[in-house]
Amino acid sequence: MKTRFEAEDDISFLSRADIVLRQTELLNEHIRYSRENSAYYKKTLADLADEDITIEELAKLPTTSKQDLALYNVEFTAVSEHDIADICFTSGTTGKPCRIAYTKGDIDRLAYNDMLGFVAAGISPADKVLLTCTIDCCFVAGLAYYSGAVKLGAAAIRNGINTLESHAGIIRTERPGAIVGVPSFLAKLGKYLQDTGIDCSSIHTLVCIGEPVRNRQMGLTPLGQKLQEIWPNCFYSTYASSEIVTSFTECSARSGGHPPADLAIVEILDEYGVPVPAGEPGEVTVTPLQVTGMPLVRFRTGDISFLIDEPCSCGRKTSRIGPIIGRKSQMLKIKGTTLFPSAFFTTLDSIDGVSDYYMEVGGDALSDEVEMFVSFHHGDAKSLKVAELLYAKTRLHVPIHTISEERAKSRIYGKSRKPVRFFDLRKNNL
Numbered sequence: 001m002k003t004r005f006e007a008e009d010d011i012s013f014l015s016r017a018d019i020v021l022r023q024t025e026l027l028n029e030h031i032r033y034s035r036e037n038s039a040y041y042k043k044t045l046a047d048l049a050d051e052d053i054t055i056e057e058l059a060k061l062p063t064t065s066k067q068d069l070a071l072y073n074v075e076f077t078a079v080s081e082h083d084i085a086d087i088c089f090t091s092g093t094t095g096k097p098c099r100i101a102y103t104k105g106d107i108d109r110l111a112y113n114d115m116l117g118f119v120a121a122g123i124s125p126a127d128k129v130l131l132t133c134t135i136d137c138c139f140v141a142g143l144a145y146y147s148g149a150v151k152l153g154a155a156a157i158r159n160g161i162n163t164l165e166s167h168a169g170i171i172r173t174e175r176p177g178a179i180v181g182v183p184s185f186l187a188k189l190g191k192y193l194q195d196t197g198i199d200c201s202s203i204h205t206l207v208c209i210g211e212p213v214r215n216r217q218m219g220l221t222p223l224g225q226k227l228q229e230i231w232p233n234c235f236y237s238t239y240a241s242s243e244i245v246t247s248f249t250e251c252s253a254r255s256g257g258h259p260p261a262d263l264a265i266v267e268i269l270d271e272y273g274v275p276v277p278a279g280e281p282g283e284v285t286v287t288p289l290q291v292t293g294m295p296l297v298r299f300r301t302g303d304i305s306f307l308i309d310e311p312c313s314c315g316r317k318t319s320r321i322g323p324i325i326g327r328k329s330q331m332l333k334i335k336g337t338t339l340f341p342s343a344f345f346t347t348l349d350s351i352d353g354v355s356d357y358y359m360e361v362g363g364d365a366l367s368d369e370v371e372m373f374v375s376f377h378h379g380d381a382k383s384l385k386v387a388e389l390l391y392a393k394t395r396l397h398v399p400i401h402t403i404s405e406e407r408a409k410s411r412i413y414g415k416s417r418k419p420v421r422f423f424d425l426r427k428n429n430l
């Protein structure tokens with residue numbers, strides 16, 4: 001059984017026709033491998049004829065949901081326990097943690113993937129890369145970025161989740177060229193460096209994970225604006241998930257993340273599972289190629305975004321994926337309007353004086369009921385016109401409760417390693 005990964009030269013710069021040719025070969029290898037080795041796909045793809053399919057015909061195959069992966073987890077593993085090199089658990093923000101098993105080949109594939117992402121973001125072998133994300137806690141992102149930096153020939157500095165003082169000390173002495181981290185933390189770090197006068201002129205690239213810095217129109221979110229003020233023209237957004245074992249990083253054009261052409265085929269699906277044209281939002285659905293531990297076919301990530309198909313000035317010929325504009329499970333239907341919590345969150349992010357917030361959603365199947373809980377550095381909901389600003393953005397009047405910073409903190413950071421600002425109390429929510 002082939003569980004080794006052999007990196008090719010980046011095929012993203014070839015012509016579209018050549019990319020499609022190579023992707024079609026890899027897709028058919030992937031489907032054959034999945035049917036032969038994964039009990040789940042042996043079952044769900046049993047009716048598929050023994051002939052190669054085209055990339056367009058991929059849309060006829062069944063999709064795989066997060067619930068499928070959680071429910072039939074063992075059936076997805078395509079290798080024996082001896083061939084598993086790393087086990088991680090996806091974060092518990094949408095239900096209980098889900099086990100994902102990687103082979104040595106999958107880890108090498110991740111390293112190749114993140115090396116390509118780092119190159120797209122302007123990082124070179126001469127750079128030192130400061131990692132401010134965790135490499136442990138059964139979390140795959142930190143391992144992927146570490147492996148990518150090493151594979152590129154750069155030097156990784158694994159400072160992980162640590163204090164501002166600790167990172168600042170390393171920036172002063174090691175002078176890294178790049179930092180990988182969560183954008184809200186990188187904004188805090190940048191402000192700290194400014195306030196303390198520490199020289200950070202060596203840093204030319206920030207790789208931003210986990211939080212969107214651009215909006216539906218590809219403009220900057222309030223968080224993106226904050227970063228842009230502190231670190232002008234330094235940041236690159238990246239999208240990834242543990243299940244798809246793939247990351248999509250922006251290039252110098254900053255117009256969407258490039259899926260590595262030999263590692264993933266991306267579709268955007270409407271609510272009926274039908275692919276939508278470029279530009280239209282829908283669910284990001286990924287068929288990761290060349291994965292051997294837990295191969296997936298048409299995995300529905302639950303994240304909402306859109307494809308950007310215009311040619312990219314960097315010369316890569318792949319379609320890009322836009323910013324994540326919401327999670328399918330967090331879609332709100334209020335009085336006939338459909339919107340995502342980010343409409344509320346980005347507004348609150350832009351109000352100076354708001355220190356933190358979370359949302360509770362209740363209601364029945366007919367209409368959702370939203371309540372906002374907000375804490376303040378200074379001012380209050382009335383003086384800062386919170387209700388008016390939220391109404392201007394969403395056209396909805398929602399109850400706003402003022403709470404202490406301690407209460408906000410304990411709810412938001414209480415049970416998860418990631419901040420949770422969305423609490424779903426709806427009946428029948430999936």
Ligand SMILES: [Zn+2]
Nearest residue numbers: 251253312314
């Ligand atoms: Zn590009």
